[in-house]
Amino acid sequence: MSPSQKHNSTSGSDSKRRPQSVYPMAVIELGTSAIRMAIGETDGVSKVRMLEQLVRGVAIGKDTFTRREIKRDTLRQCIQVLKSYRRKLAEYQCTNPSHIRVVATSAVREASNRLSFLDRIYTATGFVVEPIDDAEIARVTYLGIRPLLDQQAELRDTRSLLMEVGGGSTDILLLRGRNILHSQSYRLGTVRLQQLIRQYHAARDQALQIITGQIDRTLEQLRDFIPQSGRIELLAIGGDVRFAARHLQPEDQNCQLQRIPLRKLERMAADLSRLTTEQIMQTYHMELSQAETVAPALLAYVRMARMLDTDQVLVTSFNLRDALLQEMLQPSGWSTDLSEQIIRSADDLARHFQVDLQYSYHVANLARDLFRQLSSYHSMNVRCETILYVGALLHECGLFVSTPSYHKHSNYLISNSDIFGLNSLDHTLAALVARYHRRAFPKPSHTTYAQLDRESRVILTQMAAILRIAIALAQSRTQRIRSIECQVEKGRLIIVARGRRGDLSMEQLELRQNSALFEEVFGMSVLLRESTT
Numbered sequence: 001m002s003p004s005q006k007h008n009s010t011s012g013s014d015s016k017r018r019p020q021s022v023y024p025m026a027v028i029e030l031g032t033s034a035i036r037m038a039i040g041e042t043d044g045v046s047k048v049r050m051l052e053q054l055v056r057g058v059a060i061g062k063d064t065f066t067r068r069e070i071k072r073d074t075l076r077q078c079i080q081v082l083k084s085y086r087r088k089l090a091e092y093q094c095t096n097p098s099h100i101r102v103v104a105t106s107a108v109r110e111a112s113n114r115l116s117f118l119d120r121i122y123t124a125t126g127f128v129v130e131p132i133d134d135a136e137i138a139r140v141t142y143l144g145i146r147p148l149l150d151q152q153a154e155l156r157d158t159r160s161l162l163m164e165v166g167g168g169s170t171d172i173l174l175l176r177g178r179n180i181l182h183s184q185s186y187r188l189g190t191v192r193l194q195q196l197i198r199q200y201h202a203a204r205d206q207a208l209q210i211i212t213g214q215i216d217r218t219l220e221q222l223r224d225f226i227p228q229s230g231r232i233e234l235l236a237i238g239g240d241v242r243f244a245a246r247h248l249q250p251e252d253q254n255c256q257l258q259r260i261p262l263r264k265l266e267r268m269a270a271d272l273s274r275l276t277t278e279q280i281m282q283t284y285h286m287e288l289s290q291a292e293t294v295a296p297a298l299l300a301y302v303r304m305a306r307m308l309d310t311d312q313v314l315v316t317s318f319n320l321r322d323a324l325l326q327e328m329l330q331p332s333g334w335s336t337d338l339s340e341q342i343i344r345s346a347d348d349l350a351r352h353f354q355v356d357l358q359y360s361y362h363v364a365n366l367a368r369d370l371f372r373q374l375s376s377y378h379s380m381n382v383r384c385e386t387i388l389y390v391g392a393l394l395h396e397c398g399l400f401v402s403t404p405s406y407h408k409h410s411n412y413l414i415s416n417s418d419i420f421g422l423n424s425l426d427h428t429l430a431a432l433v434a435r436y437h438r439r440a441f442p443k444p445s446h447t448t449y450a451q452l453d454r455e456s457r458v459i460l461t462q463m464a465a466i467l468r469i470a471i472a473l474a475q476s477r478t479q480r481i482r483s484i485e486c487q488v489e490k491g492r493l494i495i496v497a498r499g500r501r502g503d504l505s506m507e508q509l510e511l512r513q514n515s516a517l518f519e520e521v522f523g524m525s526v527l528l529r530e531s532t533t
Contacts, residue, residue, distance in 0.1 A: 021043050021044060022041055022042065022043050023041065023042065023043075023044070023094075023096075023099065024039060024040070024041050024051070024089075024092045024093060024094035024099065025039070025040050025041065025042060025048060025094065025099045025100070025325055026038065026039045026040070026089055026092075026094050026099065026100050026101075026325075027100075027101050027102075027103070027321045027324040027325050027328075028082070028085060028100070028101070028102040028103070028127070029102075029103055029104075029105065029320060029321055029324075030058075030060065030078065030102070030103070030104040030105070030107070030108055030129060031060070031061075031105055031107065031166070031167060032060060032061030032105065032106065032107040032166060032167025032168045032189060032190075032191045033057060033058070033059055033060070033061055033062075033167045033190075033191055033289040033290075033292070033293060034055050034056060034057045034058060034289045034290075035055075035056050035058050035078065035081045035082065036053070036054065036055050036056075036321060037053065037054045037085050037088070037321075038050065038052075038053045038319075038321035038322065038324075038325055039051045039052045039053070039054075039088070039089070039092055039094065040325050042329060044329065045329070047326065048322075048325045048326055048328075048329065050322070050325075051092065052088075052092075053321070054085065054088065055287075056081045056084075057287050057288055057289030057290070058074065058077045058078055058081060058289075059074065059191075059289065060074055060078070060107040060108060060111075061106075061107040061167045061168055061189070061191035061192075062191060062194075062195065063107075063111070064106075064107045064108070064110050064111045064168075065107070065110075065168070065189075065191060065192050065195045066195050066198075068110075068111065068112050069111050069112045069113040070107075070108070070111045070113060070114075070117050075117060075120060075121075078121065079120070079121065079124045079125060082121065082124075082125040082127055083124070083125055086125055086126070086127070097128075099328070100127075101130070101324055101328060102128065102129045102130065103129070103130050103131070103132045103324065104118075104129050104130070104131045104132070105131075105132065105137070105166070105168060106134075106166075106167075106168035106169055106189070107167065107168055107191075108129070108131055109131040109132075109133065110168070114131065118131075132423070133423055133424050134169065134171065134185035135418075135419075135420070135421065135422055135423045135424065135426075135427065136423040137171060137185070137320065138171060138173060138183050138185065138420060138421070139338070139420070139421045139423070140320065140323045140324060140327060141162070141164070141171065141173065141237075141320065141323060142173060142180065142183075142338070142341070142420075142421070143323060143326075143327065143335070143338060144318055144320075144322055144323025144326060144327075145162060145173075145235075145237075145316070145318055145323075146178055148256060148257065148316060148318065149175070149177065149178050150178065151256075152256075152257060154233070155177075155233060155235070156177055157176075157177050158176070158177070158231065158232075158233060159174070159175065159176050159181075159227065159230065159231070159232045159233070160174075160175050160232065160233040160234075160235050160314075161173070161174050161175075161226070161232055161233070161234055161235065161304070161308065162174075162175065162235045162237065163234065163235070163236055163237070163300075163301065163304055164236075164237045164238045165188070165189070165190060165238055165240065165241075165296075165297040165300045165301065166189055166190070166238065167189045167190050167191035167192075167293060168187075168189040168191060168192060169185050169186060169187055169188065169189050170185070170186045170188040170189065170218070170300060171184075171185050171186075172184050172185070172186065172222065174225060174226065174232075178337070179341070180341050180344065180345065180420050181225070182222075182225040183345070183418065183421075184221075184222075184225075184418065186218050186221070187218075188214065188215065188218040188219075188300065190240070190292070190293035190294075190296040190297050190300075191292075191293060193211050193214060193215075193296045194292055194293070194296065196210060196211075196214065197210060197211070204273075204274070208273050211296050211299060212299060212303070215296075215299060215300050215303045216303060219300075219303060219304055219307055222307070223307075226307070226308070231310070232308045232310065233310065233314055234301070234304060234305050234308055234310050234312075234313050234314060235314045235316065236301050236313050236314065236315050236316075237315075237316055237318050237319065238297065238319075239290065239319070240290070240293060240294045240297035240298060241297065241298065241301055241313070241315050242315060242317060243284075243286070243290070243294060244260070244265060244268055244294075244298055244315075245258045245260055247268070247284070248260055248264050248265070248268060256316060256317060257314055257315070257316050258314070258315045258316075259312050259313075259314055259315075260312060260313045260314075260315055261311065261312050262302065262305050262306075262310065262311050262312055262313060263311075265298060265301065265302055265305075265313055266302045268298060269295060269298035269299050269301075269302050272294060272295040272298065273295045273299065275295075277291045277292050278291075280295070301313055334381070334382045334383045334386060336382075339382065339385075339386040339389075341420060341421055342386055342390060342419065342420060342421040342422060343386070343389060343390065343393070344420075345418075345419045345420035345421065346389075346390040346393050346394060346419055346430075347393065349394060349397070349414075349417050349418075349419060350393055350394055350397060353394075353397040353399075353400040353413060354400055355393070355394065355396055355397050355399075355400075356396065358479075359396075359474065359477050360392065360393050360394070360395070360396060361393065362474050362479050363393075363467075363470050363471055363474045364389045364392035364393045364470075366470040366473050366474060366481070366484065367388055367389065367392045367466055367467050367469075367470035368385060368388070368389055368392075369483065369484055370466045370469055370470055370484070370486065370495075371384075371385050371388055371463075371466055372385070373484075373485070373486035374466070374486060374493075374522070377488075377522055377524075378462050378522075380459060380462060380463070383426070384459055384462075384463060387422070387426055387429050387430050387433065387463065388433060388463045388466065388467065390419065390422070390430045390433075391414075391429075391430045391431070391432075391433025391434045391437070391463065391467060392433070392437075392467050392470060394410060394413075394414055394430070394434055395407070395410055395433070395434040395437045395467065395471070396410065397409075397410050397413050397414065397434070398410030398411070398412070398413060398434075400413065401413070407434065407435055407436075407437060407438050407439060408435060410431075410434040410435065410437075411431045411432065411434055411435035412431075414427070414430055414431035414434055415427065415428065415431040425456065428448065428452075429456065429459065429460055429463070432448065432449060432460050432464070433460065433463045433464055433467055436460070436461075436464035436467075436517075437464065437467045437468060437471060438468070438471075438514075441461075441516075441517055441520070442457070442460060442461055442464065461517070461521050462521055462522070464517060465517040465518040465520075465521040465522065466518070468514050468515070468517055468518060469495075469511065469514075469515060469518055469526060471510075471514070472507060472510035472511045472514045472515070473495070473497075473507055473510075473511070473528070475506055475507050475510040476502075476506050476507065478501070478502070479501075480497075480500055480501045480502050480504065480507070481497045481498075481499075481500055481504070481507065482498060482499030482500065482501070483498040483499050484496065484497060484498060485498055485531075488524065491523070491524055491525075492524055492525045492526070492527060493518075493522070493524045493525070493526045493527070494527050494529055495511075495526065495527070495528050495529065496529050496530075496531050497528060497529065497530055497531055498531050499531075500530060500531065504528060504530060507528055508528050511526050511527075511528050
């Protein structure tokens, strides 16, 4: 009996009550030590209901973190697994490409031959694999875990540290309720640690010291961000810690959130550290890929708990694939709450670089007003609005370096700083919006601009053009123009200044001098009028 038939037979009369529009969806993740697939079903509106999850161990990370490239034999294994997953999807009648998402994490992303690897995967299986960076993972993780934070009273208003120890990296989110205080990905992964041990040919006792030392040195970087007083809950996610929770407290395995006493987790981590990989496989009936990583992962969670001075670890069943499945129902993924978290992160960066926040927020708010009132003249969405706001808020951060060419310094500082929720492309666009708020227009001779795809180039020039208008309207730095109303008359944009205070001659002059990019991009000249009411 196929999985789809089995599912139908067990659901019985429930299937008759489900809407006819219910359809399957799937996410495949090419991780550091395994390829995982989650299959669910949805009516396109409500939450995705999980049908089946599959895991096949493939040691992609071993290749990347030692050789810097993925071996041909590993590629062959990946193709075999993905072909078997393709057959499984056919059994569930999940064949629509828009309902299947295939992602790859650091093991593929950091491989020197990743492009040829991805091309070969596509040729052999038809799957388009999308490498996702750490910022994208943090964003998706936050969106996926947020409902749990809202549902759990003990997490709703307290500080919590969300931690996932993966094969290639350890991801950290420090939260107060649902507000993000700090987000960072550290190159502390279980597979990386195993490769470090092999590199030194360390004996078991020495290996444990090396692993513990590496964990402590990495986590030490967090001390600057972790409050020194008050309780912080450690919320752990990841396959290794879920395994530990099932083993230590099997009676609670159906709970969304399990509280594991630290002493139990610490004892289990110590016991596992004394066993060989083969002994772990035999004792706990697990496959090689997990047996190699479980001990270092649990040690990392234990050391973090010790740093936070907490006596328990909260373990959730949440995983990245769950979040990716749910996100497929809302492809933009850019809710108002997420935008607020991104702007909070940009605000922290602006304060760090001593930006004039009163002025910058005024510019950013004017840019957002222009963006929204011109929505019928561009096809940009809430993602672009948020990127524009971030670029506007940070457009003067380059003054922290020097006044001459400060727009270029702004570009550099933004490009080399962390802003939660922005993936690599979003980050680049925000930096370039700040870069092009003055002086030269975007041009093909500018390397970073030339490397963008056409859609991103169009979006960037539209955002930069809008920002230049907003800056002109705020030129006096006295917030003389409190709000605006836009009208288009005979191919000309009329901006009516509402709630103005004082003469607007300076702003009108600035508009005449700095509206050329807007006219070029939108095909409209710009005129500032004083409100008659």
